[in-house]
Amino acid sequence: MLFQVGGQGTRPTFFEMAAAQQLPASLRAALTYSIGVLALRRPFLHKVLDYDDEFFALLMMVLETHSLRTTDASFSESLYGLRRRAVKITPSKNAPNMDSGDMLRHSGLEKHQRVLSVAFLVVLPYFKSKLHSIYNKEREAILQASLWGEADTALDDAGYFQVGGEFSHPPREGSDSEPSRVARFRKRITAIIGVCYPWIHATNEGLSFAYQLLYLLDATGFYTPALHVLGVHVCRATGQELMDTSSRISRIRSRERERLRGPPWLKALQRALLSCMYTTLDYAQTGLIAAVFFFKMMEWWYQSAEERMSAPTVYPPPPPPPPPKVAEDGIPLPPDRTICPLCSEKRANPSVVAVSGFVFCYACIFKYISQYKRCPVTLMPATIDQIRRLFHDV
Numbered sequence: 001m002l003f004q005v006g007g008q009g010t011r012p013t014f015f016e017m018a019a020a021q022q023l024p025a026s027l028r029a030a031l032t033y034s035i036g037v038l039a040l041r042r043p044f045l046h047k048v049l050d051y052d053d054e055f056f057a058l059l060m061m062v063l064e065t066h067s068l069r070t071t072d073a074s075f076s077e078s079l080y081g082l083r084r085r086a087v088k089i090t091p092s093k094n095a096p097n098m099d100s101g102d103m104l105r106h107s108g109l110e111k112h113q114r115v116l117s118v119a120f121l122v123v124l125p126y127f128k129s130k131l132h133s134i135y136n137k138e139r140e141a142i143l144q145a146s147l148w149g150e151a152d153t154a155l156d157d158a159g160y161f162q163v164g165g166e167f168s169h170p171p172r173e174g175s176d177s178e179p180s181r182v183a184r185f186r187k188r189i190t191a192i193i194g195v196c197y198p199w200i201h202a203t204n205e206g207l208s209f210a211y212q213l214l215y216l217l218d219a220t221g222f223y224t225p226a227l228h229v230l231g232v233h234v235c236r237a238t239g240q241e242l243m244d245t246s247s248r249i250s251r252i253r254s255r256e257r258e259r260l261r262g263p264p265w266l267k268a269l270q271r272a273l274l275s276c277m278y279t280t281l282d283y284a285q286t287g288l289i290a291a292v293f294f295f296k297m298m299e300w301w302y303q304s305a306e307e308r309m310s311a312p313t314v315y316p317p318p319p320p321p322p323p324p325k326v327a328e329d330g331i332p333l334p335p336d337r338t339i340c341p342l343c344s345e346k347r348a349n350p351s352v353v354a355v356s357g358f359v360f361c362y363a364c365i366f367k368y369i370s371q372y373k374r375c376p377v378t379l380m381p382a383t384i385d386q387i388r389r390l391f392h393d394v
Helices: 002-006 014-039 043-050 052-071 075-079 111-148 177-216 225-230 239-258 264-282 284-310 362-372
Strands: 082-090 103-107 153-155 161-163 166-168 232-236 350-353 359-361 387-389
Touching: 014 043, 014 052, 014 075, 014 177, 043 052, 052 075, 052 111, 052 239, 075 082, 082 111, 111 177, 111 225, 177 225, 225 232, 239 264, 350 362, 359 362, 362 387
Parallel strands: none
Antiparallel strands: 082 103, 082 232, 153 161, 161 166, 350 359, 350 387
16 A cells, blocks of 8 residues: 555556546536536537537547557546556466466557447446436436326326326327337336446446455556456556657558548648647647636636626615505504504503504404404404514504
């Protein structure tokens, strides 16, 4: 463990691996937040938010494929100076016993390992996100049904909509059985996902935690189960490897330019497109992270000014409503405001009726409302619960 914290040798520390693994999730959250803020002024960006899983999966597919092809590392691993190496076990020539003489030898990634790496880095997280979304919707539907019961509008087995106890035919756009079959099939798939996903998620998280704990304790060289399945170790890139990366990228791009076919104008157009693509990919790592950081900084910088500009105008409070009128058959009000209208004496234990606002003696108004269930002045319906004691008489 101390070796892992110290960060010596070619083996990455636990913290480096954790940071590299958490970078895609943090990057997605930052991009989603940035696009959401920009969509407030550019409504067409809401379409990107509606398909955020597909948009981010496509972006990571391009970045991960390019990174694995050129640097033998994922997008986040290359940012931290890490490289993926295939693990091969070679028996020692000196030791006759293979178990005690086996040695680990690292080599570059093979083609199928790069393809599988993209699948583990992009495809599986995409399906996991989709399953998580379906599971959350199913759980919310079950919770809503348990709290509020079934909805007022439901489709029974005979194909009728039940609305408020009455049945009506649903709109028909063709075959009657086909939509119901598709709906039943989707409902069954959703129910299966709702039952199986918690176990799949718990198993995945448990395996990941076990591998990370073993990696921290220096008991295994694989940080995740995916790396173990691929037979790949993540190592720190040496200085020579970092220098060889640029020459390797140059050779790959030279071969791609040599494969161009067609008339001169078409070759020139293809070279220009390749140059734009190469420039975009070269600066994708630093540019993408720097853009998100710059956007967050600018948002913080102008947040106070925007809040002042967008703050609603503070209007004066509206005038109080007019007092209720005295009913024709009600008890008239005495000229002195300190006199109780019921007993025509100075108020004792003044209490107000909440529905009308008039003040009486507590004993008088309690007895009157208990008997007549109304205010004696306005004749508005009232109960004894609407009597409020006043500790300062006006």
